[in-house]
Amino acid sequence: MKITILNFGCSSNQASAEVMASVVNESEHDLIDNPNIADVIILNTCTVKATTEKKILHKIRQFGCDGKQVIVTGCMPQVQKNDIFAANRNAHLLGINAIDELTQLIDKVKIYQDNKKDKSIEVFNNSSTTILNTNRIRYNSNIHICPISQGCNYECAYCIVRNARGSLKSSDPEMILDDIKKALNDGCREIWITSQDTGQYGDDIGYSLPALLEEICSIPIDFKVRVGMMNPFSIKEHQDKLVEVFHNDKIYKLIHLPIQSASNRILASMNRKNTIEDVNEILSAFKSNFKDLTFFTDVIVGFPGENDKDFEITVNWIKQHMPDKVNISRYTPRPGTQASSFRNLDSRTIVDRSKHLHQVCEDIKMESKEKMIGWKGEVFVSMPAKINGFMARTPSYKPVIIKQAKLIPGNKYVVEISDAVPGYFIAEVIQ
Structure with missing residues (x-):
């Protein structure tokens, strides 16, 4: 059968898609890039945002109407089975911990197709598995994405990821080092350290992100390391050690630190375990050590209860700290989350605030970029x-x-x- 993989979402999902591509390529089936002529479409899904969810559900429905066999994996099967089956009652589900069973699932799908059997297959694995040290077909042969953990130990009121990925499960540091060494031997020279929150790494196994980064940087090969998103509340206790290890030349001087809001009232309502003062302290420590630091952040606009003053506090904070990149999300309730029961703001208010913040960020971006000309x-x-x-x-x-x-x-x-x-x-x- 001809098989196409379509990937959505974070870099952890991208790593999973690379592994699935290798699994398909090593099977008797054909991996192709064109979904129009594929027999099977594998959709590696993300459900963090409602806009992404709607796009994926449309594809699940449309591919089914086109007569394609559809395999849905990633986060959606873990938390939105009913939505998937409402879009396509014959869609097949592959749990996030069952990638190693993909070949068997595809073989069963082929039998169903050959016998014109309309029935869904579900393959889930409750035990946590890892994709470390497995073969991949990388989207970029120079970049290796290394998922160091899965899940989260916190429960932000708006976030569905904990429901989909479970509590924190950190990979063994030796497995991570072996995975990176294997990638370096394959010719990769850029390593992306990723997870749902890299700052939490090791909390469940008595280890820490700074200690892991020290081990990674000690590998005697010339390469670069990009450290993925870290929540402020997950790195507060490691702040000094993290700054220290970031001095290593192998680590890009980039921090992705989501604030979501600069209003402490809204942060408390979101169940974020930090204040904006905590963020300011972390930023100050990094900026005082790295004058050319690149700073990414995330903001949710229109969270339930956000008033004009709360929004103005966030806008002013952005103007003051001038992030290099701001990922702006219009709040939409996610099923099964605490905030899904909160009263939502008027959608017109959310749209207006989003547009205003986008413009503020664009103005900041160009102002900061012009300062780099001649560098x-x-x-x-x-x-x-x-x-x-x-x-x-x-x-x-x-x-x-x-x-x-x-x-x-x-x-x-x-x-x-x-x-x-x-x-x-x-x-x-x-x-």
Whole structure:
């Protein structure tokens, strides 16, 4: 059978999709990129946002109407089986811990298809499994995504991920190191450390993220490390050690620290286990140590109970701290979460606030980018650019497009930034 994999969501999902691609490729079936001619569509799903959920449910329904066999995996089967079957009663479900059973599931699907049997197959595994040290077909041969844990020990009122992924389960540090060494031996030179919250890593096994990063950076090969999202409340006690290990040249000077709101009243309602003052302290520690720090954050606009003053506090905080990137989400209730029972704001208010914050962020982004024009320094070439040339990263992970044609991913070059556009900088090699 011809099989296509469509991936949605976070970098952990991307890693899972890479493993599934390898599983299909090693089977008797054919992995293809074109869903229009595929017999089977594997949808690796995300359900963090309602907009993504609706898009996926539409595809589940449409592919079924087109006569395709549909396998739904990722987070949605864990928490939204009824929604999936409402869209396509014959969809097949693969749990997030059952990727190693994908080949058997596909074989059963083929038998059902050959016998024109309309029936759903469900494959779940309640035990936690890992995709570390497994074969992959990477979307970028230079980048290895390493999921260091799964799940979360906190219960933010709006978040469905805990319901889908369960409580925190950290991988053994030796398994992680073996996984990274294997990727480096495969030729990868950029390692993405990821999970639902990297800051929580080790809390359940008596270990910590700073200790893991020290071990990773001790591997005697030249490579770069991107540390994934860390919630403020999960790194407060490790703050000093984290700053210390970030001084290692192998680690990109990037922190992704979601605030969700700058109003302490709303943070309490969200059941976030930190105040905005905690965030300010963490930011201050990183910025005082790394003058060129890149800072990403997330904001939820229109959370139930958010008034004009709360929103203004968040806007002013963004203007003051000038994040390099802000992921803005319009609040939508997620099934099974505490906030799903809260009274929602008028949708027009949420839209207006979202548009205003987007504009504020765009103005900030261009202002900060213009300050980088004329910068000279060493960059790390990550991958071929989508249009032409190569995508590279500064030591603080700022994106740079170099239009020369003969660069090698994984190598370093000295460049000068000559221009800035909304998504990246433009530079030329000077050495």
